[in-house]
Amino acid sequence: MKIPQQGSTRDEVFDQLEKFTGHDYDWRTGKCYAYTFDAGDEAEKVAKDAFMRFMSKNALDPTFFPSVLELENRVVAMCAAHLGGDAGTAGTFTSGGTESIILAVKTARDYFRAKRPDITTPEMILPVTAHAAFHKAAHYLDVKVVLADVNPDTFRVEAETVRRLITPSTILLVGSASCYAYGTVDPIPDLGRLALDHGLLLHVDGCIGGFLLPFFKEAGADIPDFDLSVPGVTSISMDLHKYAYAPKGSSVVLHKNADLRRHQIFACATWTGYTIVNTSVQSTKGAGPMAGSWAVLNFIGRDGYEEIARNLWDATARIKEGLEAIPQLRLLGDSDMPLIAFTSDTLNVFHIIDAMNAKGWHIQAQLKYERHSECIHLSVNPSNVEHTDAMLRDLRAVCDQVTAKRGSNLAKAVSTMFGGLNPDRLNDTIFKKMIGMAGMEGVGVPEKMADINDIMNVLPPNLSERLLVEFINRLFDQPKGADDLPAPARAYRPPRGPGADVGSGNGHARDQAPAGVAGAAMAFARNLRDRLVDLGLPLPR
Numbered sequence: 259m260k261i262p263q264q265g266s267t268r269d270e271v272f273d274q275l276e277k278f279t280g281h282d283y284d285w286r287t288g289k290c291y292a293y294t295f296d297a298g299d300e301a302e303k304v305a306k307d308a309f310m311r312f313m314s315k316n317a318l319d320p321t322f323f324p325s326v327l328e329l330e331n332r333v334v335a336m337c338a339a340h341l342g343g344d345a346g347t348a349g350t351f352t353s354g355g356t357e358s359i360i361l362a363v364k365t366a367r368d369y370f371r372a373k374r375p376d377i378t379t380p381e382m383i384l385p386v387t388a389h390a391a392f393h394k395a396a397h398y399l400d401v402k403v404v405l406a407d408v409n410p411d412t413f414r415v416e417a418e419t420v421r422r423l424i425t426p427s428t429i430l431l432v433g434s435a436s437c438y439a440y441g442t443v444d445p446i447p448d449l450g451r452l453a454l455d456h457g458l459l460l461h462v463d464g465c466i467g468g469f470l471l472p473f474f475k476e477a478g479a480d481i482p483d484f485d486l487s488v489p490g491v492t493s494i495s496m497d498l499h500k501y502a503y504a505p506k507g508s509s510v511v512l513h514k515n516a517d518l519r520r521h522q523i524f525a526c527a528t529w530t531g532y533t534i535v536n537t538s539v540q541s542t543k544g545a546g547p548m549a550g551s552w553a554v555l556n557f558i559g560r561d562g563y564e565e566i567a568r569n570l571w572d573a574t575a576r577i578k579e580g581l582e583a584i585p586q587l588r589l590l591g592d593s594d595m596p597l598i599a600f601t602s603d604t605l606n607v608f609h610i611i612d613a614m615n616a617k618g619w620h621i622q623a624q625l626k627y628e629r630h631s632e633c634i635h636l637s638v639n640p641s642n643v644e645h646t647d648a649m650l651r652d653l654r655a656v657c658d659q660v661t662a663k664r665g666s667n668l669a670k671a672v673s674t675m676f677g678g679l680n681p682d683r684l685n686d687t688i689f690k691k692m693i694g695m696a697g698m699e700g701v702g703v704p705e706k707m708a709d710i711n712d713i714m715n716v717l718p719p720n721l722s723e724r725l726l727v728e729f730i731n732r733l734f735d736q737p738k739g740a741d742d743l744p745a746p747a748r749a750y751r752p753p754r755g756p757g758a759d760v761g762s763g764n765g766h767a768r769d770q771a772p773a774g775v776a777g778a779a780m781a782f783a784r785n786l787r788d789r790l791v792d793l794g795l796p797l798p799r
């Protein structure tokens with residue numbers, strides 16, 4: 259597939275884009291309990307319009323667009339105030355939870371590199387419930403992960419478990435507020451004391467919970483303190499593109515002070531181009547998410563978020579109650595967030611998921627890890643609230659229909675054939691065979707996921723990680739066939755200079771030039787060019 263020779267019309271382009279979405283799940287139905295955070299059309303439109311207005315501005319050089327610097331500082335200030343920050347708090351706007359976490363881990367690594375150069379293999383201690391982004395950060399930054407199991411009943415890590423894992427190479431402790439899988443908040447004050455006693459940094463992952471939990475606390479929920487006001491907490495991350503309903507690509511990482519944040523910043527003066535000094539992983543950094551975040555925070559406001567929080571809290575309580583009343587199901591932990599995990603001791607949860615999804619819901623599978631069983635996860639959104647009873651009714655009906663808890667025969671066969679193998683020794687042919695057996699072949703994701711989930715559930719983590727890499731490496735299989743759009747009806751004409759009229763499609767107002775010396779010079783050059791064209795003379799290069 260090539261870039262078409264001639265451009266197409268705006269309508270053709272958008273018609274085609276619409277066609278691409280033909281197989282997408284319609285997340286606006288209010289029946290989706292994962293991946294999207296939906297506070298309704300109005301909030302979405304505000305975020306979108308603000309995003310579009312700043313889409314082309316760049317935060318690469320914070321001195322170039324003062325509006326962008328101002329937006330970032332204002333959004334970060336609001337987040338700091340929301341999370342117990344003080345005058346010393348120093349933060350950065352990032353593209354998402356993963357980037358915020360990578361930056362927090364880099365900060366810890368470089369802080370200790372400066373302070374304790376004798377530590378050659380830095381370690382960070384993570385509860386097993388900590389988000390995979392920490393493993394990614396460890397992978398990118400060469401920091402060793404030490405896993406701490408959580409209490410099997412509360413799904414919260416205990417400070418004593420973490421204390422036993424501290425070594426002379428430990429640099430960072432991590433707690434979640436809350437974790438994704440079970441929605442539980444770790445005992446951050448206990449972890450803070452531990453960090454202070456051992457001279458360690460402590461990052462709180464508030465990516466999913468940081469925004470909503472303060473509203474729940476204000477409403478009287480019994481949630482332990484978790485923010486920057488807790489002694490020992492040195493950084494916290496919070497996503498705005500989750501329960502703050504900002505556009506995707508919006509998160510912040512906040513440090514206790516600017517001395518710590520210094521270790522996050524990267525500068526480079528050993529190349530021939532423009533000056534590079536970046537606070538985040540990105541260099542060119544779109545201002546759209548910042549504008550969208552600022553707009554939606556101001557549009558919904560604290561009153562609006564409080565009301566959303568109350569509705570979410572009520573719906574979550576009703577769902578938990580409803581789940582407890584379904585005899586085949588068992589709740590996992592008592593979540594502090596509208597994030598609910600439940601399993602079944604008698605039914606195959608992956609079949610429950612497929613059956614629910616066939617009824618138009620979208621609920622998520624969580625695979626088994628060590629002694630933590632496979633389960634179903636719900637991220638409850640404002641748009642889900644009105645569907646609570648219907649969802650519970652369907653779930654109850656589905657539980658009366660699906661098959662007993664048993665992995666598929668296929669899963670057993672795959673596990674017997676491949677389970678004991680070292681993934682590093684497997685060749686492409688074997689992976690192809692495994693992917694075929696798992697039903698993961700072909701483009702797109704199959705409708706029924708139970709077989710795949712059954713298989714992934716029984717494979718050892720190193721093999722399933724490798725299988726996922728192989729699967730994704732095949733999924734992004736670039737089309738080789740015909741071009742996307744038919745022969746165009748109208749050719750694109752690039753802008754020819756200043757004063758381009760964005761509102762009139764490809765037509766450009768050519769008579770206007772900016773005022774001042776630059777404008778005059780441009781107008782002169784343009785006139786000269788037109789004269790040469792009129793006279794049929796070659797244009798200067």
Ligand SMILES: Cc1ncc(COP(=O)(O)O)c(C=O)c1O
Pocket residue numbers: 353354355356357389391434436437438463464465466467497509
């Ligand atoms: C607790 C937690 N941390 C980190 C992340 C990663 O965030 P992102 O997907 O924005 O990178 C998530 C995502 O759900 C999360 O729930």
